[in-house]
Amino acid sequence: MNYKTSLVNFEVFFVPKEQRVSVIMKDVARAAKQGCDTIVGLMLADGFLFFDNDTADLLMTIEQEGRKLGIKNFILIPGIVPNLDVPGYEVIKTFNFNLHLAYLSYKDKRHLLRPWNQNAAKFLFLGGVPNRPNRINLLEKFYKAGLLEHAVWSFFKPWTNEQAEWCRKALPNYTDDEYNNFLNKCENSIDDMYINSKEYGTHTNFDFNGSIWFKDPAWVDPQVYANTLLSVISEGQSSEESRSSFLTEKTWRVFAHRHPFILAADDTMMQYVTSLGFKTFNKSCELDDVVSATREFLELREDVTDAVEHNYNLFFELGNSNATVLDELQIKFNIDQADIDTWFNQTGFAHLIRNTHV
Numbered sequence: 001m002n003y004k005t006s007l008v009n010f011e012v013f014f015v016p017k018e019q020r021v022s023v024i025m026k027d028v029a030r031a032a033k034q035g036c037d038t039i040v041g042l043m044l045a046d047g048f049l050f051f052d053n054d055t056a057d058l059l060m061t062i063e064q065e066g067r068k069l070g071i072k073n074f075i076l077i078p079g080i081v082p083n084l085d086v087p088g089y090e091v092i093k094t095f096n097f098n099l100h101l102a103y104l105s106y107k108d109k110r111h112l113l114r115p116w117n118q119n120a121a122k123f124l125f126l127g128g129v130p131n132r133p134n135r136i137n138l139l140e141k142f143y144k145a146g147l148l149e150h151a152v153w154s155f156f157k158p159w160t161n162e163q164a165e166w167c168r169k170a171l172p173n174y175t176d177d178e179y180n181n182f183l184n185k186c187e188n189s190i191d192d193m194y195i196n197s198k199e200y201g202t203h204t205n206f207d208f209n210g211s212i213w214f215k216d217p218a219w220v221d222p223q224v225y226a227n228t229l230l231s232v233i234s235e236g237q238s239s240e241e242s243r244s245s246f247l248t249e250k251t252w253r254v255f256a257h258r259h260p261f262i263l264a265a266d267d268t269m270m271q272y273v274t275s276l277g278f279k280t281f282n283k284s285c286e287l288d289d290v291v292s293a294t295r296e297f298l299e300l301r302e303d304v305t306d307a308v309e310h311n312y313n314l315f316f317e318l319g320n321s322n323a324t325v326l327d328e329l330q331i332k333f334n335i336d337q338a339d340i341d342t343w344f345n346q347t348g349f350a351h352l353i354r355n356t357h358v
Helices: 017-033 053-068 097-106 133-144 161-170 176-186 222-226 249-256 267-275 287-300 305-333 337-343
Strands: 005-009 038-043 073-078 123-126 151-154 231-234 261-264
Touching: 005 017, 005 337, 017 053, 038 053, 038 305, 053 073, 097 249, 097 305, 123 133, 123 287, 133 151, 133 161, 133 176, 133 231, 133 287, 231 249, 249 261, 249 305, 261 267, 261 287, 305 337
Parallel strands: 005 038, 038 073, 123 151, 123 231, 231 261
Antiparallel strands: none
16 A cells, blocks of 8 residues: 655643644644655654553544645654554554663663673662652652662652642641751752753753753763662653553663662563563562562562663664664554654654643
């Protein structure tokens, strides 16, 4: 079948709900006017991580209105591997955008990546937004256990009212003075990369294109990993609405850096990691168990060179196989290489943040 295809970004962050269809349909109408019969809808940033009624209605409306304009085929490429079908669409279930971002960050810089340093003295704990149980609550457990003196970590105080309220409730046994003292002692950063992105999502004038984090979110200086013994990874939590298996850049990059890791996440994430064939280093993701596993690893310092080398090699194998999915889609749907490069072959994703204010 001969396709004439246009790629259209279906994700419309920070666009009022009532405007989303019209914003997307402008691109669909433009493609139809140019004679395209196929629309490849991109949902790369969040994919099907949360698939609610609003998303279903949006996709149904686009498909119905697009067919009125002469579009015959509707394809969806979610960046997070989905576990569901969408009426009227062919859903591509084999492409992993987060893996692709991390793979692009490291595939041409493998010469910079270091062997695992079994003699390093400290563990690495990189946080993000603080209002997660496996962020502030886990940090507090490390703090009380006296393990932060053996850590290199990043943690940012809450910077929105919502975060402040959530984090304060997360530590109810602290007085206000104790809580503020904890925040002041634990605030820390390994570089300015994440500080640069803190305001993401909190106001309409955020400079996505100017943020170094959005340009390459998976990259961390290899020396940070070479100087530490293992990583404690605080993965984004799954939810009841999530119908996808996923990992963020926090986990993908640890494989590239040959780091053993303790995963603090939803159990389904641990299951997903093992299903991919990676070697893991903790059996339970419960926070108390994460603290115990971290302490034990620091004390025993078992030689896990073979395991981290396995993960390193598997990461690049999976990344390469994942990239070939794009080659197959390009051929099947007759997609221009320039479009593939524009939408997929960038280390960052600022270009995916569709925002009426940008």
